Amino acid sequence: MSGVLVYSENDSHVQTLASWSADHADTLGPVSVAVLGKDAGNRAEQHRGSGASRVFVNEAPGLEGLAEDVVSSALAQIAKQADADLILLSATRRGRSLASRLAQELDSGCVSEAIEVGIEDGRLITGRYALGGNTVSREVILTPLKVVAVTPGTVEGSGSGAVEGEIISAELSLPEPRMMIVERNPKPASTVNIAESDRLVCVGRGLAQQEDLKLIEDLAAELAGEVACTRPLSSEYGWVSEERMIGISGEKCNPQLILSLGVSGQVQHTVGIMGAKTIVAVNSDPNAPIFKLADYGIVGDLYEVVPALADALKQRGAN
Amino acid sequence: MKIVVCMKQVVDLAQLRFKSDGRTPVLEGLPMILSAFEKHALEEAVRIKEAQADVHVIALSAGSTKLKETIKEALAIGADEAALVIDPAIKDTDVSGSSRLLAGAIEAIGEVDLVLTGEGSDDEYSGQIPSRVAARLGWPQITTVRELALAGEKRLRAVRDMENSLEVVECDLPAVVSVTSELNTPRLPPLTAILKAGRKPTQEWTLTELGINADEIGGKAIQIEVLSNLAPEQERKNEMLEGTLEEQIDALLRALEHEGVLA
Numbered sequence: 001m002s003g004v005l006v007y008s009e010n011d012s013h014v015q016t017l018a019s020w021s022a023d024h025a026d027t028l029g030p031v032s033v034a035v036l037g038k039d040a041g042n043r044a045e046q047h048r049g050s051g052a053s054r055v056f057v058n059e060a061p062g063l064e065g066l067a068e069d070v071v072s073s074a075l076a077q078i079a080k081q082a083d084a085d086l087i088l089l090s091a092t093r094r095g096r097s098l099a100s101r102l103a104q105e106l107d108s109g110c111v112s113e114a115i116e117v118g119i120e121d122g123r124l125i126t127g128r129y130a131l132g133g134n135t136v137s138r139e140v141i142l143t144p145l146k147v148v149a150v151t152p153g154t155v156e157g158s159g160s161g162a163v164e165g166e167i168i169s170a171e172l173s174l175p176e177p178r179m180m181i182v183e184r185n186p187k188p189a190s191t192v193n194i195a196e197s198d199r200l201v202c203v204g205r206g207l208a209q210q211e212d213l214k215l216i217e218d219l220a221a222e223l224a225g226e227v228a229c230t231r232p233l234s235s236e237y238g239w240v241s242e243e244r245m246i247g248i249s250g251e252k253c254n255p256q257l258i259l260s261l262g263v264s265g266q267v268q269h270t271v272g273i274m275g276a277k278t279i280v281a282v283n284s285d286p287n288a289p290i291f292k293l294a295d296y297g298i299v300g301d302l303y304e305v306v307p308a309l310a311d312a313l314k315q316r317g318a319n
Numbered sequence: 320m321k322i323v324v325c326m327k328q329v330v331d332l333a334q335l336r337f338k339s340d341g342r343t344p345v346l347e348g349l350p351m352i353l354s355a356f357e358k359h360a361l362e363e364a365v366r367i368k369e370a371q372a373d374v375h376v377i378a379l380s381a382g383s384t385k386l387k388e389t390i391k392e393a394l395a396i397g398a399d400e401a402a403l404v405i406d407p408a409i410k411d412t413d414v415s416g417s418s419r420l421l422a423g424a425i426e427a428i429g430e431v432d433l434v435l436t437g438e439g440s441d442d443e444y445s446g447q448i449p450s451r452v453a454a455r456l457g458w459p460q461i462t463t464v465r466e467l468a469l470a471g472e473k474r475l476r477a478v479r480d481m482e483n484s485l486e487v488v489e490c491d492l493p494a495v496v497s498v499t500s501e502l503n504t505p506r507l508p509p510l511t512a513i514l515k516a517g518r519k520p521t522q523e524w525t526l527t528e529l530g531i532n533a534d535e536i537g538g539k540a541i542q543i544e545v546l547s548n549l550a551p552e553q554e555r556k557n558e559m560l561e562g563t564l565e566e567q568i569d570a571l572l573r574a575l576e577h578e579g580v581l582a
């Protein structure tokens with residue numbers, strides 16, 4: 001291939017993608033990075049050593065709001081200047097939205113949320129969830145230009161491909177932004193990153209009321225783990241903060257242990273726990289699909305099992 | 320004002336089964352339903368219609384002949400009209416082709432002010448359609464919206480849900496907006512409305528009627544080759560713990576201890 005262009009609004013995602021690309025420069029070609037918008041010149045410095053041979057910079061005010069139509073116009077032009085035929089983005093919400101816009105502008109094939117990226121026989125192979133998370137579709141993009149947004153955490157770079165990149169100020173002719181940002185309000189700082197927890201206690205609609213979360217929190221404390229939940233408990237009821245929600249539209253977790261309590265096991269949820277080493281399920285319905293995915297299952301009422309388990313763990317700790 | 324809600328017909332994945340290898344999905348014979356996120360888009364459109372005069376809501380879908388039944392739910396919930404693109408060629412197309420069909424239909428409907436979609440469809444969940452349709456129409460796109468307000472006929476204000484921030488944005492109409500499930504709680508259609516839904520007008524196009532050539536959405540226009548589409552391999556112990564609660568917990572703790580997954 002002729003070259004890779006890496007872009008994300010998240011600088012650490014850029015570094016990972018650039019470093020991974022540099023590891024595969026034999027097949028993918030030289031690596032370029034685009035840094036756009038506010039303070040791009042300064043931010044570009046940190047990408048010089050990440051594996052990119054060229055860092056393209058543009059600070060046009062129109063790029064500041066990161067409107068997808070303007071950013072995709074910028075990336076299409078830079079890809080041309082860099083002679084890149086693969087554009088790698090990170091699959092944040094903004095990144096997915098941008099990837100598809102850019103792909104359409106370039107009339108190209110796009111994988112908007114790749115959970116696997118690899119090279120086989122000189123071809124780029126991607127994997128993504130399909131059929132609502134039931135399957136993984138492994139694909140090859142057939143168009144000359146390819147756009148892939150990679151789920152954060154999917155690839156790692158060795159750092160050994162690092163070169164001292166040249167900073168280039170990109171000449172761009174950009175459209176006027178039509179979407180205006182009125183304000184950007186940070187969400188309350190995240191208190192937890194369940195994607196990186198070793199032990200999770202995940203509760204679903206088997207929980208009858210918010211007050212009963214105390215039981216779940218107590219068990220999590222005994223396990224030295226974190227509380228997690230299914231979507232209804234966060235998005236619908238607002239009982240648990242969204243950052244603790246697991247699934248296709250939430251976090252994907254790889255803990256050592258997850259206890260799944262009163263969770264039916266719908267695939268949109270369970271895609272987020274596939275990476276767990278050990279899965280324990282407690283459900284009052286012996287036919288709940290979660291048992292098919294579990295290593296250990298207890299058919300029972302979580303209101304009986306959870307306090308008993310917490311007690312047993314406490315005693316274990318005391319011994 | 321005219322609002323088009325893009326609604327996809329998908330197989331009911333809750334009923335998905337696998338072949339005896341446990342990995343190959345069997346799609347034949349599954350019932351078709353409307354994908355879930357779009358119901359939030361439709362609910363929003365219907366609420367806008369209820370709140371102000373002269374709003375016309377059109378449910379747009381591209382798919383198989385079964386759509387005629389499936390789309391009745393959208394009409395029952397409150398869409399004024401259905402617009403369907405039905406053509407045998409559609410089953411072999413990809414997101415690029417689907418976006419071509421939807422953009423073509425939106426142009427055929429004409430004078431559309433706002434296109435609403437889900438943030439992702441139940442089956443693909445690629446989120447590519449809203450961006451691709453917007454790009455094809457040359458309109459701005461505002462994706463993953465959890466709050467939406469119209470500021471007069473020609474402008475909208477929305478709150479986008481990004482991972483770490485909420486962004487308040489504004490843009491002129493026409494625009495394409497994709498919505499998340501936090502936006503609202505979709506209503507269930509009353510039974511009587513479902514019965515009456517068949518009487519609402521439905522426009523229907525084939526590819527040719529939209530002026531689209533089958534080559535544009537199939538054959539060489541296909542952008543993605545699927546190598547395999549299988550359930551991930553799963554090796555789980557599937558051990559059901561028996562006995563009294565005390566015995567079950569005892570056995571569980573011993574097993575977890577043995578696996579070294581406790582703190």
Ligand SMILES: Cc1cc2nc3c(=O)[nH]c(=O)nc-3n(C[C@H](O)[C@H](O)[C@H](O)COP(=O)(O)OP(=O)(O)OC[C@H]3O[C@@H](n4cnc5c(N)ncnc54)[C@H](O)[C@@H]3O)c2cc1C
Binds near residue numbers: 264265269285300301
């Ligand atoms: C496009 C799309 C994306 C989605 N994304 C996500 C996602 O990212 N994450 C997510 O979680 N969901 C997601 N969903 C929703 C998902 O399909 C399920 O609806 C959801 O995961 C179900 O949550 P649940 O298991 O808590 O509830 P339910 O399915 O209602 O299950 C509750 C379970 O609790 C058991 N139970 C009840 N009482 C007790 C008791 N006392 N003791 C023990 N067990 C009990 C019941 O037997 C039942 O199995 C998505 C859906 C769609 C369509």
Ligand SMILES: Nc1ncnc2c1ncn2[C@@H]1O[C@H](COP(=O)(O)O)[C@@H](O)[C@H]1O
Binds near residue numbers: 325326445447449
């Ligand atoms: N064939 C279709 N017909 C109508 N709307 C669609 C179709 N495919 C996708 N959409 C819309 O685009 C959104 C995102 O779908 P996707 O890009 O497949 O994840 C869905 O929530 C629908 O609103």
